[in-house]
Amino acid sequence: MVGYIKGIFRGLGSLLTGMKVTFKEFFTRKITEQYPENRAVLKMHDRFCGELVMPDESKCIACGLCQMACPNSTIKITTEPVTDPETGKTRKRLVKYEYDLGSCMFCHLCVNACPHDAIRFSTEFEHAVFTRSKLVKILNKQ
Amino acid sequence: MFDFGIVTNWIHTQLASVMSESLAIFLECVIIGVCLLLLYVVIAIIMIYMERKVCAAFQCRLGPTRVGPWGSIQVICDVFKMLTKEIITIRHSDRFLYNLAPYIVIIASVTAFACIPVSRGLEILDFNVGVLFFMAASSIGIIGILLAGWSSNSKFSLIGAMRSGAQMISYELSVGLSILTIVVLTDTMQFSEIVMRQADGWFIFKGHIPAVIAFIIYLIAGNAEVNRGPFDLPEAESELTAGYHTEYSGMHFGLFYVAEFVNLFIISSVAATIFLGGWMPLHIPGLDGFNAVMDAIPGFIWFFAKAFFIVWLLMWIKWTFPRLRIDQILTLEWKYLVPIGLVNLLLMVIVVVFKLHF
Secondary structure (H helix, E strand, O other), X not given: OHHHHHHHHHHHHHHHHHHHHXXXXXXXXXXXXXXXXXXXXXXXXXXXXXXXXXXXXXXXXOOOHHHHHOOOOOEEEEEEEEEOOOOOOEEEEEEEEEEEHHHOOOOOHHHHHOOOOOOEEEOOOOXXXXXXXXXXXXXXXX | OOOXXXXXXXXXXXXXXXXXXXXXXXXXXXXXXHHHHHHHHHHHHHHHHHHHHHHHHHOOOOOOOOOOHHHOOHHHHHHHHHHHOOOOOOOOOOHHHHHHHHHHHHHHHHHHHOOOOOXXXXXXXXXXXXXXXXXXXXHHHHHHHHHHHHHOOOHHHHHHHHHHHHHHHHHHHHHHHHHXXXXXXXXXXXXXXXXXXXXXXXXXXXXXXXXXXXXXXHHHHHXXXXXXXXXXXXXXXXXXXXXXXXXXXXXXXXXXXXXXXXHHHHHHHHHHHHXXXXXXXXXXXXXXXXXXXXXXXXXXXXXXXXXHHHHHHHHHHHOOOOOOOHHHHXXXXXXXXXXXXXXXXXXXXXXXXXXXXX
């Protein structure tokens, strides 16, 4: 009998705890993003992977590690050998950094592989285009 | 408090002066029937909109926002969509019962809806055993649900209907006991009279401890009675697709859906009527200025405010707690609510006999 009555009050207490949680939730700011209307103020999360970008292409040493790390062969790097006039050593120089957004699965392996942090993911997410070929982007400008 | 009885009596005398008494009464019945159904539909639409918005708020969402300002036309559009959809006939079903079931549910719901006193003089069905009639009328809905499950010739429907039957018949008892507790306090079963007795204080204040216990039991049992909230296992989506109305489509499904929401409103408005004073304003003895201000607010606004407040409470409960298992539901009813309800009834009798209430 004592257990029965105790059980009732314990049950009521736990139910009230649950109701307190949802009551707080009722008045918190809602997380829904009303997308097309709030384009101007929309802020994506920092860790959101939109597309691969190369902010500073002088950092890229054309080592090809990102190309090798990519499981989908999304990245294609074209290089040319150049000779340093002072030391006379030959090294590779980046000619073309092709990135196919259409086959990227946003796994971050290329970003992790890059020894000089030359590439990163931006939070840009409006990617819609009319043909597949437009999804292939050239990341270096020169 | 404005008495709408003056208006209705005036209409009656005007009608009776141009036609015979019986024809006037017939015409009034038709008008009231149409008004009742209109109010029924409007309440259903408001309830569905409120459900979607309140549910969204509890889940940290916004709910419908696109159709009309704040999504207000969304539900009306949904109603028209539902009306235009095809009613599919199931091949191996019991055709007659299958088509009859939603109407039984809706008739029970409308009849119970007619018992509610909205404002002073705005009672439709109001006689000396109104509470009893209300209980009887609202229980007819179970037959409709059982018929729907049986005639659909589907396992899911039948299991849903059987669960619903077991649950609703059990919880009827607790609803009855908690209403009886208040009937003991008021010594009347007429809804309008119950409201009138609360002029100097709502029953939840006048009956103090037993009334509060009865109120809580009524809310739990009422929630189970309309198959909602943590007691929605007759239509448990994850197990039974949709329970007893799995095989229904178009407006037949719509009738079940509408009846479910209006039943929730009926349960809430009866709770508001017998515990929170119905259309009676909040009066605090001694504060005459305050009472005069409260009297200035029309009765139907008081009624709807209280009813929708309780609807909100029940939605809060629904969107907080997980669904119970069938044995847990029956344990809650037979081992907790019924014994507590009986003891509470006895407590109320003691309170009334020794005049311990206010």
